[in-house]
Amino acid sequence: MWKEVRDREAGKLPTSAFASRVRSRRLSALAICNHKEIISPHHGAVNSLQVDLTEGRYLLSGASDGSAAIYDIQQATEYEKGLIAKHKSLFVVDKQHGYGHKFAISTVIWYPVDTGLFVTGSFDHYVKVWDTNMAQVVMDFKMPGKVYGTAMSSVAKAHMLIAAGSADVQVRLCDIASGAFTHTLSGHRGGIMNVEWSTSSEWILMTGGCDGAIRFWDIRRAGCFRILDQSQSQFGRRPPFPERTPTEVVTRTAAAGSSSVNKLISKKKATLGNGKKQSQAVCKLQNLTTSHTMHKSHPGTASSYSRATAHFGAVTGLRATRDGLYLLSSGSDSRLRLWDIESGCSISVNFEATRLQTNKAIQLALSQDSSAVFIPSMSNVKVYDVLSGLNLQTFYGHYDMVNCCYFNMQDQELYTGSNDRHILVWSPPSSSFSDMDEEERKRLNLKADEDNWSQ
Amino acid sequence: MSVWNYVVTAHKPTNVTHSCVGNFTSPQELNLIIAKCTRIEIHLLTAHGLQPMLDVPIYGRIATLELFRPHGEPQDFLFISTERYKFCVLQWDPDTSELITRAMGDVSDRIGRPTDNGQIGLIDPDCRLIGLHLYDGLFKVIPFDNKGQLKEAFNIRLEELQVLDIKFLYGCSRPTIVVLYQDNKDARHVKTYEVVLKDKDFVEGPWSQNNLDNGAGLLIPVPMPLGGVIIIGEETIVYCNGTIFKAIPIRPSITRAYGRVDADGSRYLLGDNAGLIHLLVITHERERVNGLKIEHLGETTVASTISYLDNAVVYVGSSYGDSQLIKLNLQPDAKGSYVEVLEAYVNLGPIVDFCVVDLERQGQGQVVTCSGAYKDGSLRIVRNGIGINEQASVELQGIKGLWSLRSSINDPYDSLLVVSFISETRVLAMNMDDELEESEIEGFSAEEQTLFCQNAIHDQLVQVTATVVRLVSSTTRQLLHEWNAPSGYSVNVATANASQVLLATGGGHLVYLEIEKEKLIEVKHIQLEYEISCLDINPIGENPNYTTVAAVGMWTDLTVRIFSLPSLELLTKENLGGEIIPRSILQCTFEGVSYLLCTLGDGHLLNFLLDINTGGLSNRKKVSLGTQPITLRTFSSKDTTHVFAASDRPTVIYSSNKKLLYSNVNLKEVSHMCPFNSAAFPDSLAIAKEGELSIGTIDDIQKLHIRTIPLGQHARRICHQEQSRTFSICCFKNCQISNEETEMHFIRLLDDQTFEFMSIFPLDSYEYGCSIISCSFSDDNNAYYCVGTAYVLPEENEPSKGRILVFAVEDGKLQLIVEKETKGAVYSLNAFNGKLLAAINQKIQLYKWTLREDGSRELQTECGHHGHILALYVQTRGDFIVVGDLMKSISLLLYKHEEGAIEELARDYNANWMSAVEILDDDVFVGAENNYNLFTVRKNSDAASDEERGRLEVVGEYHLGEFVNRFRHGSLVMRLPDSEVGNIPTIIFGTINGVIGVIASLPHDQYVFFEKLQANLVKVIKGVGGLSHEQWRSFNNEKRTADARNFLDGDLIESFLDLSRSRMDDIATSMGVTLEELCKRVEELTRLH
Secondary structure (H helix, E strand, O other): OHHHHHHHHOOOOOHHHHHHHHHHHHHHOOEEOOOEEEEOOOOOOEEEEEEOOOOOOEEEEEEOOOOEEEEEOOOOOEEEOOOEEEEEEEEEEOOOOOOOOOOOEEEEEEOOOOOOEEEEEEOOOEEEEEEOOOOEEEEEEEOOOOEEEEEEOOOOOOOOEEEEEEOOOOEEEEEOOOOEEEEEEOOOOOOEEEEEEOOOOOOEEEEEEOOOOEEEEEOOOOOEEEEOOOOOEEOOOOOOOOOOOHHHHHHHHHHHHHOOOOEEEEOOOOOHHHHHHHHHHHHHHHHHHHHHOOOOOOHHHHHHHOOOOOOOOOEEEEEEOOOOOEEEEEEOOOOEEEEEOOOOOEEOOOOOOOOOOOOOOOEOEEOOOOOEEEEEEOOEEEEEEOOOOOEEEEEEOOOOOEEEEEEEOOOOEEEEEEOOOOEEEEEOOOOOOOOOOHHHHHHHHHHHHHHHHHO | OOOOEEEEEEEOOOOOOEEEEEOOOOOOOOEEEEEOOOEEEEEEEEOOEEEEEEEEEOOOOEEEEEEEOOOOOOOOEEEEEEOOOEEEEEEEEOOOOEEEEEEEEEOOOOOOEEOOOOOEEEEOOOOOEEEEEEEEOEEEEEEEOOOOOEOOOEEEEOOOOEEEEEEEOOOOOOOEEEEEEEOOOOOEEEEEEEEEOOOOEEEEEEEEEOOOOOOOOEEEEOOOOOOOEEEEOOOEEEEEOOOOEEEEEOOOOOEEEEEEOOOOOOEEEEEEOOOEEEEEEEEEEOOEEEEEEEEEEEEOOOEEEEEEEEOOEEEEEEOOOOEEEEEEOOOOOOOOOOEEEEEEEOOOOOOOEEEEEOOOOOOOOEEEEEEOOHHHOEEEEEEEOEOEEEEEEEEOOOOOEEEEEOOOOOOOOOOEEEEEOOOOEEEEEEOOOOOEEEEOOOOOOOOOOEEEEEEEOOOEEEEEEOOEEEEEEOOOOOEEEEEEOOOOOOEEEEEEOOOEEEEEEOOOEEEEEEEOOOOEEEEEEEEOOOOEEEEEOOOOOOOOOOOOEEEEEEOOOOEEEEEEOOOOOEEEEEEOOOOOOEEEEEEEEEOOEEEEEEEEOOOEEEEEEEOOOOOOEEEEEEEEOOOOOOEEEEEEEOOEEEEEEEOOOOEEEEEEOOEEEEEEEOOOOEEEEEEEOOOOOOOEEEEEEOOEEEEEEEOOOOOEEEEEEEOOOEEEEEEEEOOOOEEEEEEEEEEEEOOEEEEEEEEEEEEOOOOOEEEEEEOOOOEEEEEEEEEEEOOEEEEEEEEEEEEOOOOOOOOOOEEEEEEEEEOOEEEEEEEEEEOOOEEEEEEEOOEEEEEEOOEEEEEEEEEOOOOOEEEEEEEEEOOOOOEEEEEEEOOEEEEEEOOOOEEEEEEEOOOOEEEEEEEOOOOOOEEEEEEOOOOEEEEEEOOOEEEEEEOOOOOOOHHHHOEOEEEEEEEOOOOEEEEEEOOOOOOOOOOHHHHOOEEEEEEOOOOEEEEEEOOHHHHHHHHHHHHHHHHHOOOHHHOOHHHHHOEEOOOOEEOOEOEEEHHHHHHHHHOOHHHHHHHHHHHOOOHHHHHHHHHHHHOOO
């Protein structure tokens, strides 16, 4: 690290390269943490984990016993022997709580804007919105079935929607602002295991169902605009040119319309250009869709006839990369697939020797630069290189099935929750122990002894 | 509270990042355009060299800079893109000499990951499109339409993720890029793509080339008729164009920059890391390449850009040393080098570390920086003020006056120097050997003190003594005529110009004489009520030899009076106020504005605007220059008039943009000065100091002066020790040991006056010097240098071993007293309560200085604190410790004496990757981070809850656009106690681009006032290329962007003084203050640096 610090201060190493080098070095050194412990108050399997997006300080966990808890992962509640930081939960909401969930909590997420709210989804058919400071439910949404997954868009500026997937075939969007469902998205033929918002557009939602399909929705328009098909794969990272499938063209224009962030103000051209372009895009979209569907029906419903699947069996996990280019999915077929979001093609990456839980939604995690993915693989966690599929590392530590991973990008720490009711922390090694001087170690031991005697 | 901060640049960036040559200002003119990260300079090539035309700030860090010529345009346009994804196209406006924005826009994307290898921007040689590589996997295209206007941009997916370089190929029917990239097995290849504008996509290009040199890093597209591309590697250079492949081996080197010599692209200049410059020649026959040749030309600074100008003159821009203008000679010199350095341009960057010292003990700070890298490493002494380069000196005691004389009034050079003593006058003359030797002027009285001396208009010399005024022929040196003072009266003060003499005798008599061809004529004589203390008739009107106004300073009533000449009628009487008598008075003209300057016995200077016709005085201003009486004298340097104020703190008064500016001269006490422009010492000054007369040239009249101490190695840490009057530096040198590049690290001791190396301490192999301080310990009065090191082993990610070395300076040598092994790199050291506080990897560790039984000393561990990722930067104040972490922002620790423990009090929970921290006051700390931002945090000790007390509240945020390596308390200027800014605390920072900046903590009311001014200025002063000031200064990191708060942009505020009068008036009106008041307040701020 010293060399990097030195090269950075002399201007030889660009600051962005410095940061990514330090991060990837820390990432490659991840191991079970020797100085930090999270004391799980849960009496059931830990199903979902998330650290808040604003401060990177509070970890939220949800478990099968219907409880959810919050921990401060920056500030320890106590130290064991002055060195091992113990992080106890700041508070727990469980069945005893007046408004708590009756059955297992399957998903917990933070409100992306601040830490004042969080959202839980449970098998008791409810999605609940909690006020963090009061530990009270401020709003709930009754879903038609067991809730499997919820998501909020971290890039959203214009809406406050919770996308919720449940045992029902419809995806529902719950609006925190109004307390009502704003959308129901129909198309899946089975329950919805996973929902994930696009990282580049606040309007694009991606959902994975028990029917094995991954559907893309633009919530400003009716119907789903793309279904990922595992049979459509590309060998390079780029779709072959010039032959294109019609669906691809549709997606291209749609993407162009939504991501028109590139402004170009030349002198004569006023804002007029933008509006015109969008309308063109819409025209083109309609033309194209009508050309390959025979019905006069709604453009969105066209896709509902498609039976293309992304996985054999259910789609159990979904995660979009931060750069907005790729989507990772896991299925009950024990496969992990990488998708190019723009073209909708599956990219042929062979993720070595994956073995995944089949009956439950799992939570994948990506590293900061999206180069590595963390996958619960039975009772282990495996780390793969996203683009090559190489198994970089396998973490052994849990005694039972691992359900969820969350990667804390701020500290390069990984948190995993498992059926063994524990939450484990994986971090780059800290040499606090090894670099302690002899005298100091003696002193600490002495202190510990004293305590024993006095007791 | 230091919450309200004012950030201003004292030394502009000098790191040259880009340069290009083209016809920008007119179709006939050739321009060199230089980008210095956040500034652009436009120069014109003339027969005499480079002539600066424009130097403007850019509201962004320049990522790419390209000149291009759209179809149908007679001259070039400039394309700039910034690191924060803005771009603009600029055109020169010959009428106003400003830049016009042709187009601008935003090229940021929501998808894609920003490239780590740097942004690439390029323009198709046939001007069909602009290509940008800003995000991994995406290539952005901005097409031109037929009229040369830019159209809507679009992205193309680029399969190659690790792109090293992209260039457009010449002579292709469709725009074709060539991409140098690295695959995931770290092999490097080149591939071409054609851009199909209609489909907005790539088609596979005409050729590709796999498995190149592993160090290949630079592409040079070759123009038609040859076409193709040159690929520069570390060990080979390859030419290929799909059909022809030619490669030559080269001596291993990393090529940083290239410059094309000929328009047909057959010769290129290559500059490498070691500062060597090579000529690469493509040999060809009938437009078919048949080989490459490379020739070593010589050594320059380490080049970051090379621009071939014309006639074998080349501009070499550098990031690591001084930029140069070189000439390539046809014949090698004695050392075999073809390179002749014509000019060097100072570059302070990268400032890795610096210290603020007051070497002259004058109360004025100097900054000594560790600048440069590789072979161009150096120490730079930066000070505010003007230096005198002494060329000759003689010991002479008791000088009372000093004048230079010419042999004839039309002679361009001075040849005689008249030196006056208490009871004699001596004349010094230049002899044939250009030495000063004693001479004689027969007509002069040598046994008296001379009061004034002057060349007169008809080839005469005038000497005024206490009793007599003598007119002497300058050719025969014989006395022509004399005027005797009335008996009983002696002349007290006298002055003269080429045709007039004004003198005052006791009893308040004022006598005016005119010089005729053969004699002196007493024209007028009046008696004033009090004694006269000083007078002046320096011509300020149109006639350089005659003036119609005289200025007189009086004893007793303490007035300045303006008389008309020759009538000696009183025009104006100005009361000075106070109790101090005027000691020297001078009327002079700067930039067409006439001033009256008057100095008082206590070192103050008053200046007035002087109306030559009416003698009216207005616009009185008072500044303090020193503590002793000041004598004023004009001199000219570079054809401009300046005033030298000789006193205990000699100062040069000059004018810039019709403002009077004061620059310190770096001399101790000066009693007298006169210009002495002799043939042997052109443009020199004769200066009478205590016991010495010296002749020297003066630096350029400007604010900051830089002296360079070349080291030939890279200095990384510096510190000054007052007691031993030494500097100590950690530095290293690259050495070639049996084909392997290794680094040798040293601790060096330098004299703080001469900067000579006094002692050297080599560190172990693999041992790096990381930190150095000078401190003393409790129970030990000696001063020690403490050095922290790290053993950087190739196989270790993070150093696991280091040392703390404690040195004493004995007989000018470094003496190792104590060494203590540590379990990691010692990133930072601080003196702390008579103990030593070290930051070692993740840990803060406190050491006691203890005495062993045998009398030797030892560093003993006292306590420590864990919990950092890497504690890189540490500052202390009292018992408080402020830590800047590698990636976890700032935390505040407290040392508890009773428990002997260090505890964390509070921290900032943001994820800032720190580059420097400093303590502003008890509660407020400032930090600089990886994304070029500054921020301040405040301790919340009064907060109600533990949670709030444990959190450092972010109170200020600002995008500086510079990477700060170090903050230090101190000031570059002398603090004048009477001015308002005298009490404003300041810190200085140094950056990679060579910027020295100042952060001043303003009182709240001042802050509010200037914030309002800034808001008004933003409306009036538009950014170049339409870039927004608000966006530029907004805090920006990977996670979020937020408006700047509690920081003011001093560069913008001070540019108020450069506005036109009418705009200034408008702003003053909208601010609700008078223009004078506003100017005064802004001028006061400019005195902070």
